[in-house]
Amino acid sequence: DVKVTQSSRYLVKRTGEKVFLECVQDMDHENMFWYRQDPGLGLRLIYFSYDVKMKEKGDIPEGYSVSREKKERFSLILESASTNQTSMYLCASSSPRGRGGNQPQHFGDGTRLSIL
Amino acid sequence: GEDVEQSLFLSVREGDSSVINCTYTDSSSTYLYWYKQEPGAGLQLLTYIFSNMDMKQDQRLTVLLNKKDKHLSLRIADTQTGDSAIYFCAAPSGGSYIPTFGRGTSLIVHP
Helix, strand or coil, X not given: CCCEEECCCEEEECCCCCEEEEEEECCXXXXXXXXXXXXCCEEXXXXXXXXXXXXXXXXXXXXXXXXXXXXXXXXXXXXXXXXXXXXXXXXXXXXXXXXXXXXXXEECCCEEEEEC | CCCEXXXXXXXXXXXXXXXXXXXXXXXXXXXXEEEEECCCCCEEEEEEEECCCCEEEECCEEEEEECCCCEEEEEECCCXXXXXXXXXXXXXXXXXXXXXXXXXXEEEEEC
């Protein structure tokens, strides 16, 4: 079974802090994703990566950056945390697009981040 | 409108069937997915269907796809309290290989 592990289930930080959220997958997947989930808004894509050192902006990249130095690890960085970044953050990974189309994403358990 | 739409809530009685609906706009040939999210957890892949199929059955789950109307549904037979969760539809959007998620349907199962 695919295992996507997020380093923290719950995190509390202060406004202005630099925050790192870590995600590791063990299935040698090329693609990795960061989403945030807010009530009534569903999942919104922040950033994704299709290879080591490659990154692409998603729908809401403002205030975030990412790092992919190794294939199995994808980090989300909040450069200067603000209260409106309080949310549930979900990491996912997937295989590259095959002949059949997009491959299923496998999710971690999420990190519930509170910015005070 | 949004690229992938779902109703936000569904309430059913234990033992009844649940039907969760999803509409989408992109007609790309690819997979469409249903995910389940239990409280405090991430999303779990529930089932999927390829866009050239009409139906897929997996135990209590039946996925129906109407490609012409771009309508996807998930039927859960004999719904149990353990089925209470948020169900997300994921479908293609804007030609991207990354699926777009609907806002999720909260399924509430009561005795």
